[in-house]
Amino acid sequence: MRRVWVGAAAMLGSLLLSAGATADGPVARPPAGAVQGVQVGEVTAFKGIPYAAPPTGENRWRAPRPVEPWDGLRDAFDFGPACIQPTPRVRHLYSNDLGATSEDCLTLNIWSPTGARAAPVFVWIHGGALTGGSSREPMYDGRRLAERGVIVVSINYRLGALGYLAHPALSAESDRGVSGNYGLQDQIAALRWVRDNIVAFGGDADNVTIAGESAGALSVMYLMASPDARGLFHKAVAQSAYMISMPELRRPAHGMPAAEAAGQAVAAALGAADLAALRSLDAQALTDGAAGAGFGPSGVVDGVYLTDQLPAVFERGEQAPAPILAGFNSGEIRSLRVLAPPKPADAAEYERLIRERYNDLADEFLRLYPASDLDASSLAAARDALYGWTTERLARSQMALGQPAWVYLWDHGYPAADDAGLHAFHASELPYVFGTPDRTPPLWPRVPDTAAELGLSRTMLDYWSTFARDGRPASPRGPEWPAFREGRAYMRFAETPRPEAGLMPGMFILHERAVCRRRVSGDMAWNWNVGTASPVLPGPNLACDRPDAR
Template structure:
């Protein structure tokens, strides 16, 4: 949004009649002022669009989040605020917010009907995914109503993305008392957790019983928050769904490299100084950062939020010592990521040779390709392991080795059902839209990346794209139950659920993981596969 557009929005808001305060709506006192939410038909109380930090605009662009500005009277919190600046990257994202703006640091709270100050309910803080370039806490798949109905307080929030969340630059480091730059999106996450610590008791939550969870970029964020000294003590448990800063291709950059990247970006847009960059419109920066071939803006070892690589911090046992529940999906990435045509044994062997070189024969023993069916499955496994499986496995391995805390591992295998209508996909506005009649890839046979979110949080009914079946609702009840139990007690086990043992660190024995599907059961993980990948793609 340009400054001119933002000014018009403010003028329009000033001229518009104020929204009426509904009588009988729930009110809560926060550190910045009173907010008034709404009561949903289920009885759950929802508060949407609460500021947890000051708007990161103008001179606050590319600064750590500052305290939220106080307001007089009662602030209506009945609608989602802005999503952060982002391009329309992923077709499965459905937003329910006020639009896009740099003024985006807001959060949402769902609390049970009976929650009141001092109720000391457990708290779930869920971080959205989207590759650190897209996503928002207003997406229906992250809605907190169903989990709140299980006796907890749920929080989602928005954090800065892309160039706005992760640009590093020498001038930014020079103005920082910590000589750090970049990582502003992760610092937003720390600020949201600090807001929860300071305010959640008024919503009925327990500030010492917070579980931080997330999927994809959200899972990377949980991993980073466990590693960062800035978030120490802000959560008691952690859930990671598909992703961590482990593995050569998943690590963070050095601060020097990140600053060089930021300088190159400034040169590309013709900005001679930080002041020039801050004077540019948000739209111009977004468009420039999204040009074809442009390198992404990601986390770096800034010496403040991250004093070292997460891998090194976990290896030294310097991470948050909390219980961890984590895992990934059976088809995080399909074989089509490695081959354009249906694989045959000979083409699959060529892929293994290219990927593993002199160790291709050993790779084939772990990823067999003697038939076409084996080739398809093994190349799917190679792609999935490289994309999300190995980094998440290494995270669990290191945390289990150095923390002494329980680690619960899962492998999610339930494929989504077919769309309600052929050729229908989610659109960005929240409804459905027909795709073209062009030929499409065959449907996935496993659980694709992000497929588990609606199941885990109980939000199948909020996604109109797929034809959910009773089996899907069974899987959702199981996964919700495991998550809810873990959030409440640090242990996913409970009545009516298959027993899920915490894994034991044994180099000579595979850990047990919970295979989550219509019939969920424990199984040994294919440890030899991940140990092999650990040797070929360390850290």
């Protein structure tokens, strides 16, 4: 019955979108309120639409509240302000002009194809370590994907301390008895807005794909694991996801203090004696001060929004039963060298440290990451422990639920990136996925304007848009993408897409066993403390090391 209603409503939404067009742009009339967008070719962009009320004043660190429907016609011509984030100290590869920032930042943007009716919906969650970034970044422009019949939605969500701070006083005032995870709650609120309003833009609320890169992909995994997000999406794309350990709300675990205790430490560092004092602080000063005090935003295991560590949730099959497209980049750490373990003085010292830390797993670690090239091994070990292991973990977990999994390895280079030692660096696939190679940040290695690069981008646009539509990536310009189950097959994107089999033999099993042993110990995190930075791993464990161990 819902499908019938959605189809009829989508037709009505499409008519409203077309018939409402004026000299200034088309109009859509969702339940939230009428909005007027900007026509660009065969796509209409609606920008800066509020999906929740401003989380300011007394509503700072509260669950997002529904936005009141507005009367009249609201201009949706410009992006809303980015969420408050730490003041940049240095410019780097990913630096971009964010424009204005504000606590009043819970907005989303929509790119809708002309005449869309029950079109698939692709919801993009930006990256930035849960600390920075914005949906307004030019590289995330959704026009090219929308030209392939997909409605693209990009969202802002609270960041840093404003988005992820936990504190006993905040938990006490919450009707669910928890705190933290406000950025995750924002993402869930945005998905609810999409469910209730996207039909007026020609979208199908029963065909929603969540997608993100880096911290956006981490957010995708949080949403897959969160009971509150269940039913709000139907497929998932995770680009360079990292399934790291999370703090727990009220008890120290996995080498981390309780999230509430960490929040108390931040409040003390800011000189805030109570919750009222915290809420009275200037948002920018608070964010900068918390970052300076060492606060690192993260999802929190609170028993409500996130019920357990991600590997445990996915092992038990409690995550959303959704098809997944997941992958990582061969040069992830080339632009993130801060995540690489320190290099010892020589090969002998490297081997000594690995044998000391990896116990009986040391021989396999040294086989995969040999002492013969310390720089390459350092980069590869960090890449695999964070991004490679997570990619395969996601694929295996969804397959165990009977869902298809599609895996890729981005191994594409071009002259400006390769000359800078940044072959296939972290996030370098994004301008190809969005068709925006001319809209990268100022310090980004320039993508050449050649037929080959544009052709690769068009092929990736095909794959991503067909996955959003059907749950299976396909392109008339590229080879058939094999499902991961077929010999652990994947698509390697180098000069051109090429199907291959046997993704990095030995990589997953090594890191799965290492992570499992850390989890069992209960006092070790699993994140970027790998290789020479690893704690001493516990010895063999039957649960972790059996031949069929996941």
